[in-house]
Every structure is written in C-alpha cells, then in structure tokens.
Amino acid sequence: MVACMLRLTLAAFFVIVVAPSVVAQEDAIMPNPIEAPDENQPTPDQVTLGKILFWEEQLSFDNTLACGTCHRPEAGGSDPRAFKGSHPGPDGLFGVFLTDDDVAGSPSAVSADADTGFLHEESFFPAPQATPRKAPTVYNLHATDLNWDGEFSGPFDDPVTGESVINFGGSIEAAIADAINDPVQMGALNWGWVDVQSKLASVKPMLLATDLPPDMDAFVTANNTYPKMFQAVYGSPDVTATRAIFAIANYLRTQVTDQTLFDIEVLNSGSFTDPGLEDGLTLFKEEGNCTSCHVFPFLSDTNFHNIGVRPDAEDIGREAVTGQAEDRGKFRTPNARNSLLRGTLFHNGGVANVTELIDFYDEQVNKFEGPNMDPEIFNLYLTQAERLALVRLIEEGMTDPRLATAQPPFDHPTLRSDLPASNTVFGVPSLSGTGTTMTLIAHVPANIGHPNWMLGVDDATPNQGAILALSMSAADGSPFPDPAFPIPMNIGFPIVQMLPTATDAFGVATIQLPINKNAALQGQKMYGQFFVSDPGAVATGGLYGSEGVEIEFL
Numbered sequence: 030m031v032a033c034m035l036r037l038t039l040a041a042f043f044v045i046v047v048a049p050s051v052v053a054q055e056d057a058i059m060p061n062p063i064e065a066p067d068e069n070q071p072t073p074d075q076v077t078l079g080k081i082l083f084w085e086e087q088l089s090f091d092n093t094l095a096c097g098t099c100h101r102p103e104a105g106g107s108d109p110r111a112f113k114g115s116h117p118g119p120d121g122l123f124g125v126f127l128t129d130d131d132v133a134g135s136p137s138a139v140s141a142d143a144d145t146g147f148l149h150e151e152s153f154f155p156a157p158q159a160t161p162r163k164a165p166t167v168y169n170l171h172a173t174d175l176n177w178d179g180e181f182s183g184p185f186d187d188p189v190t191g192e193s194v195i196n197f198g199g200s201i202e203a204a205i206a207d208a209i210n211d212p213v214q215m216g217a218l219n220w221g222w223v224d225v226q227s228k229l230a231s232v233k234p235m236l237l238a239t240d241l242p243p244d245m246d247a248f249v250t251a252n253n254t255y256p257k258m259f260q261a262v263y264g265s266p267d268v269t270a271t272r273a274i275f276a277i278a279n280y281l282r283t284q285v286t287d288q289t290l291f292d293i294e295v296l297n298s299g300s301f302t303d304p305g306l307e308d309g310l311t312l313f314k315e316e317g318n319c320t321s322c323h324v325f326p327f328l329s330d331t332n333f334h335n336i337g338v339r340p341d342a343e344d345i346g347r348e349a350v351t352g353q354a355e356d357r358g359k360f361r362t363p364n365a366r367n368s369l370l371r372g373t374l375f376h377n378g379g380v381a382n383v384t385e386l387i388d389f390y391d392e393q394v395n396k397f398e399g400p401n402m403d404p405e406i407f408n409l410y411l412t413q414a415e416r417l418a419l420v421r422l423i424e425e426g427m428t429d430p431r432l433a434t435a436q437p438p439f440d441h442p443t444l445r446s447d448l449p450a451s452n453t454v455f456g457v458p459s460l461s462g463t464g465t466t467m468t469l470i471a472h473v474p475a476n477i478g479h480p481n482w483m484l485g486v487d488d489a490t491p492n493q494g495a496i497l498a499l500s501m502s503a504a505d506g507s508p509f510p511d512p513a514f515p516i517p518m519n520i521g522f523p524i525v526q527m528l529p530t531a532t533d534a535f536g537v538a539t540i541q542l543p544i545n546k547n548a549a550l551q552g553q554k555m556y557g558q559f560f561v562s563d564p565g566a567v568a569t570g571g572l573y574g575s576e577g578v579e580i581e582f583l
Contacts, residue, residue, distance in 0.1 A: 057326040058296055061285040063170060066198035071279035075262045077248045079280030082273055084245075084441050086237045088225065089215040090143060090481055091473045093446055096208065096215075096277065099135040099164045102432040102439035105367030106166030106284070108135040113378055116159040117152060119343050130343050133378020134159035137213050139472065143220035146539025147470055147485040154537075155470045155487040158213045162344070163378040166371065168284045169364045172331040175200045177360045177376040178347045179333060181207065187271045188222040194271055201278040206270070222270040229255045230268040232478050237445035237583065245442065283438050286366050286429035296326050301426060309422025312415055317390070319419075321405045322362045328427065333359035335401040337394055338375050346376070358401050369424040370432055383423050387416050445474055445583070452484075456519030456558075456577035457506035461490050462565015467536070467575050469559070476583040478546045485539040486575055490563040492531070495538040499526040503556045503577060514570040519577025520556040532561060550582040 065071055082088060084097045099108040116134030117123045136157040140148045153159065162177050175181040185199030186192060188206045195202060208214045210222055234249050235241060241249065252258040256266035263272055291310075294301050301307040313319045324330045333347045333356065341358035348357040360376045368374060368383050380386050394408045411419070432439055445451070451474050458466040467489040475482055484497065502521035509516045532538045538559065544550070559575040566573045 059169070059285055059287040059292060059326050060171065061283075061287050063282040063285060064198075065279055065282055066195050068195045069199070069202065069275045069279060071282065072262065074248070075276050076280050076283055077244050078258050078262050079276035079278065080441075081234060081245050081248065081258070082277050083280055084238060084444065085235065086445055087228065087232045087476075087479075088209060088273075089138065090217040090220050090224075091138065091141065091483065092237060092476060092479055092481070093473060094138060094215050095444060095446075096167075096205070097441055098444060098446060099137070099160075099214075100167040102168075102435045102441065103370065104372060105370035105428075105432060106168040106286075107371045108164040109372060111135050111163055111373060111378055113373060113381070116161055118161075118377075121152060123152065130339065132159075132161060133163050133373040134161055135164040135214075138215060138217065139470065140212070141217040141483065143217045143224065143481070146483055146541050147487070147537050148218065149487070149533070149535035149537050155468060155485075160213060162376050163373060165361075165376075166364065166367065167281055168286050169327065169329075169366060170201055170281060170284075171327050171329070171364075172361070173198070173200060174331075174350075174361075175204045178350050179361060180204075180350050185274075187269075188274075189226070189270045199278075201281055202274050205274045205277050205281075225273075226268050226270055228480055229273065231480070234258065235442065236476055236478070237474065238442040240443040242437070242440040242442065286432060286439075288429045288431060289366055290426045291328070291366070292326075292429075295426075305418065306422055306426045309418040309426065312411075312419055313422055316415070317409055317411075317419060318405060318407075319365075322403075323365045328365040329362045331362065333361055334403040334406070335359045335399060336406045337397040337399065337402055338379050338389075339377060340397045341399045341401070344377070355401060358399055365423060366427050367429060367432055369428045383420050384416075386423075387411075387419050391416060445476075451475065451581045451583055453579040453581075454576050455503070455579060457517040458576045459516045459569055459573040460566065461561075461573050462563045462567070467559065467561060467573075469575050469578055470539075471578045471580075474583055475544060475580050477544055477548065477550055479544045481541065482544050483539055483541050484557060484578065484580070485537060486532075486559045486561070487535075487537050489532045489536040489538060489559075489561045489575075490565075490573075491534050491536045493562040495530050495532055495559060495561045497528045497530065497540045497557055497559050498524045499528070500524050500556045501554075503579065509569075514572055516560070516569050516572060516574040518558070519574070520558045544582070553582045555580045555582070 084095050086092050086095045100106050101109055111133040113133045114127050114131045116132040118130035118132050120130050122128050136159050139157050140150045140154050142148045173183055181200045181203040183197040185195040185202040187194050210216050212218050252261050255268050259268050260266040322330050335358040345357045347359040374380050374386050390409055391411050392408050394406055452471040454469050467486040470485040473483050500520040504518045504521045506517040509518050528540050530538045558577045564571050
C-alpha cells in the first residue's frame with residue numbers, strides 16, 4: 030500500500046601449555062612469545078596476517094567490530110568502553126534501574142538476523158548488545174583453559190568442517206572461533222564461518238581502517254587481497270576459517286607484556302630498586318597472601334577461584350563448563366599486570382579501579398560468602414599506608430609502559446568505529462496514529478563492497494508496509510508537495526529509488542543491500558527517509574515518515 034501511495038504521489042553496513050596451577054618462581058621469566066601448538070607453528074608473515082585480521086572490522090557481520098574493538102592495549106587488552114550498567118545483569122533492569130548486579134559488559138553487535146535484518150530483542154535493541162561479563166585481557170594468555178570460566182580448552186576443531194585440527198594447546202584458537210561467530214559479539218543469527226570465509230575472500234583488506242602501522246601497511250600494499258595474503262602465508266589463496274584463526278592466534282601469542290618494572294627488576298634480580306615498591310611487594314607476597322593466586326612469573330595461577338565478588342546465583346562461573354557444583358562461582362585468576370589500564374576489574378567489572386580492588390580485599394571478601402569460597406581468601410584489614418603501598422605496586426610496578434601509548438608490538442590502526450559516524454541522522458519526523466515517531470537504525474557503515482549493509486527503523490507501526498526512499502539531495506523538512514500527505518520531507522526530489530519492505534510485530538523494518546565494488550562511489554553521499562503506512566495517521570493521509578539520514582559511501 031505504502032509503495033503505491035508513494036509512487037502515485039511522486040508521479041506529480043591463547044596459549045602456552047602449563048599446568049592448571051603454576052609454581053611460584055621469583056627467578057623465572059615470562060615466556061615470550063607464548064608457545065604455539067605443533068599444529069600451528071608461526072611464521073613472521075602469518076603473525077602479520079593475524080595482526081591485520083585482529084584489527085579488521087570487516088571480519089564482523091556488519092563491519093562495525095574488530096577483535097581489537099573490545100581488546101585495546103590502552104585498556105590493558107580489555108575494553109575501555111565497558112562501564113558498570115552496560116549490561117543489566119541477571120535482573121534485566123536497565124536505565125534508571127541501576128542495580129548492584131549490573132555488569133560492565135562490552136558493547137557489541139546490534140541484534141540482527143543475517144537473512145532478515147535487524148532483530149528486536151528486549152534488553153538492548155536498537156542499541157548494541159553487551160556481553161554479560163567484562164571482556165578479559167588478551168595479553169599474556171598463559172593458560173590451557175581460556176575465558177573467565179575456562180570455556181575454551183585445548184582442543185580446536187575447524188568451525189566449518191568439524192575436523193579435529195589441534196588436539197592440545199589450541200584454546201586461543203577455540204576462543205577466536207567462538208567470538209567471531211557469536212551473534213552478540215561479532216556475528217548475527219544465521220551467520221557462520223562459511224559466510225566469514227566468503228566475505229574475507231571478496232573484501233579489500235583494511236578498507237575501513239586508517240593509520241596502519243608500518244608492518245601492516247607494507248603487507249597490505251604487497252598483498253592487496255586476502256587471497257593474496259593467504260597465498261603469501263600458506264602457499265595457496267584459499268581463505269579458510271582455520272587459516273584465519275591460526276593467524277590471529279599466533280599474533281596473540283606475541284602479545285606478552287613483559288616490560289613492567291616487576292619483570293625487569295623482580296624477575297631478574299629478586300627485588301625492586303624503589304623501597305616503596307619493595308614494601309608493596311613484601312605485602313603482596315606475605316601479609317596480603319596475593320601470591321596464593323597471583324604466582325610468579327605469570328602473576329596468575331591460571332586457575333579458578335570463588336572470592337565472593339557477587340552472590341553465586343548471579344553467575345555460576347566455572348560450573349557452567351564443568352557441571353560440578355563445587356565449581357559454582359569460580360572464575361579465572363586474571364593476570365595482575367596492567368590492572369591500572371583495564372579500568373573496571375573482576376569478571377563483572379564490579380570495582381572501578383585498583384584502589385577499589387584493594388578495598389575489596391581489605392574488608393569486603395566475606396560480603397557474599399558461599400559454600401565454594403576459597404579458604405585462602407580473607408579480609409586483610411590493612412592500614413592506610415599498606416593499602417596505598419599495594420595500590421602503588423600494582424599501578425606502577427605491574428604496568429607495561431608500552432601499552433598506554435600502543436607501542437610495538439601493541440601498535441594498531443585507527444578503526445572506523447573510533448571516528449565520527451559516517452551516516453548522519455537529520456531532519457524532522459512525522460507522527461504515527463498514536464503520536465509516536467519511529468527510530469532510525471543507521472550505524473552500519475556504507476563501505477564499498479559491503480555485502481551486508483543495512484538501514485532500518487524501530488518503534489514504527491507494527492505489521493505495516495514500509496518503504497525506503499533514496500535521493501541524491503537533502504531537504505529541509507518542508508511538507509510533502511501533495512496536500513493529501515503533509516509529511517515533512519527530509520530528502521529532495523527527484524527520488525532515485527524506492528525500496529519496499531514491511532515492519533514486523535515489533536515495528537522493526539530493514540533494508541539490506543550489498544554495496545557494489547564501484548570505486549566511483551567513494552566519497553559520494555545519498556539521502557534516505559523511511560515511510561510507513563499507518564491507518565491511524567489520518568492527519569498525514571495514513572502515512573508517516575522518519576527523520577532523514579545522510580549516507581556517506583566509504
């Protein structure tokens with residue numbers, strides 16, 4: 030109906046193999062790089078390819094996320110965007126209902142189905158979804174079972190063929206395969222590694238990124254397609270899931286932060302030269318009992334403990350993997366390095382900084398005590414001087430100075446998502462029959478060759494015809510020229526294309542379009558406006574319009 034009406038009117042986008050518990054050795058040195066499994070031995074070019082793929086936003090379904098989006102060196106390998114309340118926690122209460130169970134999750138993909146477009150879900154839509162735990166650091170992955178609950182263990186199977194590829198030591202590979210395919214993190218429903226392979230084979234590498242580091246820039250210049258890169262690394266141009274995952278994994282094995290003062294002084298000579306840091310280290314090893322979990326040289330035992338951060342029922346932790354009741358509420362001991370940079374800490378981001386972390390161990394350990402509480406964790410009841418000494422030890426003595434300024438090997442490009450939005454919403458919407466306006470969903474970049482570009486609306490009248498009208502010019506919101514439809518017009522005439530769709534039961538409509546690989550499009554702009562039928566919108570002839578959107582082709 031809406032298409033007909035418009036036509037009539039217009040006619041007038043980790044792992045070294047170690048034991049679960051590491052023996053403390055003050056004279057040991059951090060292994061760098063991390064040992065790779067026999068099935069995935071690295072080469073320099075493979076590591077460079079992995080670095081490119083780690084920072085490639087086109088690896089995600091909608092081109093808005095790279096692995097590096099949630100894992101920044103400046104944030105200690107975690108996510109600087111994660112704040113308490115970005116995920117509502119188990120009670121599901123958002124917004125003004127900030128509650129104690131809220132989590133500092135990572136903003137991720139807007140909910141979508143690869144087949145049908147944007148997909149309504151209750152907690153976040155149309156805003157990006159968020160992960161239900163704080164993004165862990167991707168540095169110093171010296172563990173056999175990765176993630177907060179150890180979900181990813183040594184075996185790795187090809188995510189396309191199901192073939193066993195790595196028998197032991199492939200936990201980094203397994204974690205990468207899951208994140209890229211996950212519909213909350215980088216994927217979408219009905220989107221899998223077969224689709225990722227096909228997409229990588231066709232896109233221009235690093236098209237969305239700028240300021241590439243020299244090693245990335247040289248490799249992209251020498252090999253301007255992913256098939257050429259895979260040829261250079263693997264001897265044939267086949268872009269496969271396992272090859273991509275292998276490269277990213279071996280790049281991460283080079284991401285070892287071993288230039289802290291703790292590494293340079295304590296692990297080499299046994300002590301700090303600064304007396305204040307040495308006092309903090311003595312507390313760390315003795316009265317604080319921190320080395321019961323944060324053992325040398327790794328500053329983690331790579332094991333799982335319940336320290337009573339939150340009630341067990343909120344997140345059962347390790348039990349979700351093992352099925353064992355005695356693992357309820359246990360989470361991996363994080364590496365203590367770079368805590369200063371990681372912002373919120375613990376699996377839920379429950380403390381804001383290192384000072385609050387020490388406050389927790391000082392007098393809050395027993396607040397949520399459960400049956401699986403670690404017997405070696407207890408309130409310390411420190412003096413103020415002791416608390417300050419521990420804070421200084423962790424912040425000054427255990428921070429690698431290369432991270433804050435992203436120095437090699439932690440350098441990286443500028444991502445498109447770091448820059449101002451390429452699509453700009455503007456203009457005046459009109460009202461539905463109930464006096465509401467629809468919301469444009471316009472965050473997906475319109476880059477050349479994007480196979481999954483999308484533009485949509487939310488909060489429109491459900492189950493109605495809709496159309497996206499496109500023009501080469503904007504308009505100032507003047508009324509539609511036909512008096513029967515006095516809708517504010519945010520796009521100019523002539524309208525060059527009208528794309529029909531429909532709203533679903535939640536009032537969501539999507540236009541999905543692949544964007545041609547036409548270099549002439551780059552830098553061009555197009556303007557769009559949605560129109561939706563609504564019998565109740567009598568004042569505007571049973572039709573109402575969205576704001577306008579300026580779409581810039583990248």
